[in-house]
Ligand SMILES: Cc1cc2nc3c(=O)[nH]c(=O)nc-3n(C[C@H](O)[C@H](O)[C@H](O)COP(=O)(O)O)c2cc1C
């Protein structure tokens with residue numbers, strides 16, 4: 001990617017797509033591939049226009065809105081798709097009140113110098129989402145950009161949506177979510193101190209603290225995960241939950257990494273979730289908990305073996 005564009009800086013002529021892109025799933029990836037290919041076959045540069053915060057965070061002041069990706073993760077994933085430019089436009093109330101015409105003129109034409117827009121058949125834009133793709137085509141004639149529509153059939157064929165992925169994650173089905181995403185679901189955060197009990201149990205766990213309150217955390221339970229630690233791949237088992245056996249009260253996200261013996265405090269980690277193993281349980285004592293964790297490890301090792309050889 002050339003660089004992230006400050007919104008006020010002019011670009012050269014672009015082929016663009018526009019959207020919230022929460023999760024950057026296989027449907028999104030298909031559209032992005034089309035702009036990248038279109039740019040390669042022309043003198044245009046590929047650009048993705050996305051918005052943050054999520055319109056629903058701003059307009060409905062939705063409390064408890066949960067997103068598949070933090071904005072940092074979305075940026076990271078989009079940067080790796082091969083696009084030339086990523087524009088993260090602040091979605092403010094003032095921005096939402098621009099009319100369709102103002103938005104087209106200010107953003108698409110003046111700032112992004114759009115020559116081609118590739119967009120889904122049901123895309124809506126402008127104040128109150130009043131304008132649709134037919135309007136976009138008319139503006140295209142007026143301002144000199146081409147509109148390539150992605151048909152309902154093409155969209156339905158992929159049969160994926162950010163909503164379906166959120167639901168799968170809330171049910172703990174990370175495998176389904178990962179299939180829809182076309183990559184593994186991520187949790188990004190800093191390793192912080194926990195209760196200090198893990199080492200005594202024989203399973204030290206790295207406790208992940210995620211800053212972004214809007215990040216969707218999958219259903220409580222035990223999962224197989226992997227992470228890059230100092231550029232080396234480690235697998236592990238993660239527990240998302242309240243540690244009822246040892247009388248915990250706060251929700252924690254903690255991982256025991258296999259074949260690792262390192263101090264991870266203060267480290268920033270990005271953990272990929274692979275497979276749910278079981279529910280979190282309240283055991284009658286730590287001996288039973290340790291037995292369960294040994295079984296979790298055996299299950300994980302089998303799974304990882306298959307994962308590596310598939
Ligand atoms: C793979 C795995 C499975 C776990 N399963 C449970 C569980 O079912 N019930 C429970 O109360 N705690 C469970 N725990 C959490 C332990 O209680 C926790 O690791 C321990 O209290 C250490 O916490 P600390 O890191 O804050 O010291 C699990 C932890 C791991 C890593």
Ligand SMILES: Nc1ncnc2c1ncn2[C@@H]1O[C@H](COP(=O)(O)OP(=O)(O)O)[C@@H](O)[C@H]1O
Nearest residue numbers: 194195196198199204205206257260262263264
């Ligand atoms: N294999 C490992 N997996 C996870 N953490 C490990 C591992 N080996 C060492 N550690 C370190 O041990 C810490 C966890 O120890 P633990 O006794 O569970 O204390 P805490 O409750 O403070 O997390 C981790 O944060 C990390 O720094």
